Amino acid sequence: MKWSFAGVGLIMIGLFGIIIIMLFNEITVSNEQDYYTLKDAAEAAMIESIDVTYYRLTGEIKMVQEKFVENFVRRFAESVSLNNTYTVEFYDIYEAPPKVSVRVSSDTNTFNIFGDSTSFDVVEKVDAILEVGTQG
Numbered sequence: 001m002k003w004s005f006a007g008v009g010l011i012m013i014g015l016f017g018i019i020i021i022m023l024f025n026e027i028t029v030s031n032e033q034d035y036y037t038l039k040d041a042a043e044a045a046m047i048e049s050i051d052v053t054y055y056r057l058t059g060e061i062k063m064v065q066e067k068f069v070e071n072f073v074r075r076f077a078e079s080v081s082l083n084n085t086y087t088v089e090f091y092d093i094y095e096a097p098p099k100v101s102v103r104v105s106s107d108t109n110t111f112n113i114f115g116d117s118t119s120f121d122v123v124e125k126v127d128a129i130l131e132v133g134t135q136g
Contacts, residue, residue, distance in 0.1 A: 035124045037079045038104050045071035046098050046130045061132050063098035072102065080106075098130035 049068040055061060069090060080086060084106040091101035105123040 034080070034104060034106055034122060035126075037076060038102060038124050038126050039128075041072055041075040041079065042100060042102055042126050042128045045075055046100060046128060050098070050130075060096060061098060061130065062096040063094075063130065065093050065095055068093065068100065072100075076104070092127075099128065101125070101127045 045068050046063060048071045049063045049065075051062045051064050072090075073088065076086075076088065087105045089103040089105075091103065093100050103123065103125040105121055107121055
């Protein structure tokens with residue numbers, strides 16, 4: 001009889017461990033995915049937002065702010081998961097030299113563990129400066 005209780009206890013501990021692993025797996029995978037999506041979307045949107053006419057006239061790199069926001073939101077929306085709710089905030093956006101600061105926070109699902117409701121908010125922030133070097 002005591003071995004059956006020990007077996008049930010072992011199974012309960014195993015199930016609890018699997019639940020904890022699944023919880024942290026979802027949080028860490030979404031965190032890493034959001035970071036790389038944010039970084040790649042910011043870099044590509046900065047390159048797409050370069051004002052070519054201004055560059056041809058002056059020889060300096062300048063980014064169009066409105067075009068960057070439009071390109072970033074489009075690229076980020078195409079790449080993210082539909083399971084989360086994202087909040088995108090733009091901080092410093094300088095046109096010349098091109099520099100942006102973007103913060104994305106995502107609300108993960110709410111988890112119930114023994115009647116305790118828990119949710120995690122993942123926040124990522126990227127500061128990007130577009131550098132252009134000359135080949136010589």
